Amino acid sequence: MPQIIDGKQISAQIKDEVKEKVASLKEQGTTVCLAVIQVGADPASSVYVGNKKKACAYVGIESLSYELPEQTSQEELLSLIDELNNKPEVNGILVQLPLPSHIDEDAVIQAIDPKKDVDGFHPQSVGALCIGQPGFVSCTPAGIIELLKRSGVEIAGKECVVIGRSNIVGKPMAILLLRENGTVTVTHSKTRDLKEVTRRADILVVAIGKPKMITRDYVKEGAVVIDVGIHRNENNKLCGDVDYEDVAPVCSAITPVPGGVGPMTIAMLMYNCVRSIELQ
Numbered sequence: 001m002p003q004i005i006d007g008k009q010i011s012a013q014i015k016d017e018v019k020e021k022v023a024s025l026k027e028q029g030t031t032v033c034l035a036v037i038q039v040g041a042d043p044a045s046s047v048y049v050g051n052k053k054k055a056c057a058y059v060g061i062e063s064l065s066y067e068l069p070e071q072t073s074q075e076e077l078l079s080l081i082d083e084l085n086n087k088p089e090v091n092g093i094l095v096q097l098p099l100p101s102h103i104d105e106d107a108v109i110q111a112i113d114p115k116k117d118v119d120g121f122h123p124q125s126v127g128a129l130c131i132g133q134p135g136f137v138s139c140t141p142a143g144i145i146e147l148l149k150r151s152g153v154e155i156a157g158k159e160c161v162v163i164g165r166s167n168i169v170g171k172p173m174a175i176l177l178l179r180e181n182g183t184v185t186v187t188h189s190k191t192r193d194l195k196e197v198t199r200r201a202d203i204l205v206v207a208i209g210k211p212k213m214i215t216r217d218y219v220k221e222g223a224v225v226i227d228v229g230i231h232r233n234e235n236n237k238l239c240g241d242v243d244y245e246d247v248a249p250v251c252s253a254i255t256p257v258p259g260g261v262g263p264m265t266i267a268m269l270m271y272n273c274v275r276s277i278e279l280q
């Protein structure tokens, strides 16, 4: 049986470490504060925002909540971000995505002060990551590195294959694996003979957004498989991009869905909020 990489347990550990750090900062007179902005009332976004606020309360980070109506204009949103950029007591700013279609997401991301960009989506954060300078790292890929390290998976020298090249998962994931001295290949929808490439992987990170697409014929015997996907199936049960039942018997370690990568994203957001104090 493979090692089940327990994201619930590892994320709880990280949140407890953050909680300790927040308490010790408080003793020195420094509080940590995250501003969370949601535009519209998309139910999935409301759940994510609620979970982020809950995590803040658990670790002792103050959270300011801005719930703006769907029809908020881009100018109004940018002006709120500008106001928060200039508030010294606000350390992190998070705008819940996706935004309504009349708002340009790139313009909003770029308006956030890079020193408060706890999601790590600002071009300056991405650039800093690429050239190895200090900055915020996108929470999901940063969480995957923590999962691997804390589960005793060695990255250096390993063949790492990432499926997916999105700005928030695939690309930063590839750069982080490279930073850990993995030999990295990034694949996408135009990759020829995907199975041939993924079967070379010692570490396979799957971020495709296609339920259960990855079956055992994509996976080398003994590989470590990280499943980033989150979907609800016809029975309202969560599943990932990996066909877990099919793949688990052939790999050495695997993340389940739920309970794998998912809980790490919020834990790393909490970590980034504390890091904002150092970066500021």
Ligand code: NDP
Pocket (backbone or CB within 6 Å): 140, 163, 164, 165, 166, 167, 168, 169, 170, 187, 188, 189, 190, 191, 194, 207, 208, 209, 210, 228, 229, 230, 231, 241, 261, 262, 265
């Ligand atoms: P995107 O849709 O932005 O990107 C998907 C990527 O997969 C694209 O690069 C696309 O290639 C590639 N792809 C699509 N089909 C294929 C195929 N048949 N073969 C090879 N590559 C393919 O998704 P995200 O990166 O945002 O998210 C991926 C998954 O992770 C989703 O299920 C999402 O819900 C989940 N997710 C989970 C998070 C968590 O906290 N656990 C956080 C973020 C995302 P191309 O570029 O050529 O189109």
